[in-house]
């Protein structure tokens with residue numbers, strides 16, 4: 083398994099996973115985020131792929147769950163890819179892991195829920211992909227000079243909490259999100275780098 087820089091050559095597999103359902107680019111905005119990305123892929127596939135690797139935050143503002151928008155941080159997405167499991171509609175596509183950060187600082191602005199987010203397609207869960215993807219991403223995060231990364235999970239998202247714990251993460255706090263994020267309870271986790 084490897085982390086791939088998103089590229090046009092594999093874009094059809096990504097779009098297929100979005101169309102199949104149950105897999106979302108944004109774990110909070112879910113179906114809406116999948117529809118938005120499919121529309122962008124239809125309109126301009128090359129730009130869509132290029133903006134997934136966005137260290138200069140060129141993709142423009144980020145839309146929060148309540149529809150408000152905030153300044154984008156530098157960030158990039160990687161596709162979780164397994165050449166050894168390329169049968170079926172999605173080819174070797176297993177999911178994604180994304181990383182965003184504030185240059186020169188380990189802390190995040192209050193409107194960003196975590197440095198790292200991930201999702202694995204439902205038909206390939208429980209095979210260790212997310213645990214391995216996070217392990218592969220952490221050395222890359224360290225290169226940006228961060229002392230730690232924070233991740234947030236729903237209190238009942240046990241699989242995600244296990245992914246974080248397996249990578250050395252510890253629970254920092256239970257907190258209530260801002261209204262823009264729906265005002266729900268979440269857990270904040272930290273991995274020292």
Ligand SMILES: CC(C)(COP(=O)(O)OP(=O)(O)OC[C@H]1O[C@@H](n2cnc3c(N)ncnc32)[C@H](O)[C@@H]1OP(=O)(O)O)[C@@H](O)C(=O)NCCC(=O)NCCS
Nearest residue numbers: 200201202207208209210211212213234235241242244245
């Ligand atoms: C969370 C998610 C990314 C985990 O991906 P994955 O590739 O299946 O994770 P792994 O195979 O690495 O498994 C992680 C752990 O969770 C466990 N697990 C998997 N599914 C589980 C379930 N339904 N209930 C309890 N534990 C479960 C695995 O056994 C493993 O634990 P172990 O290391 O003790 O064996 C995946 O479930 C997902 O995409 N969920 C929807 C999106 C999401 O919640 N993203 C994270 C937001 S914070």
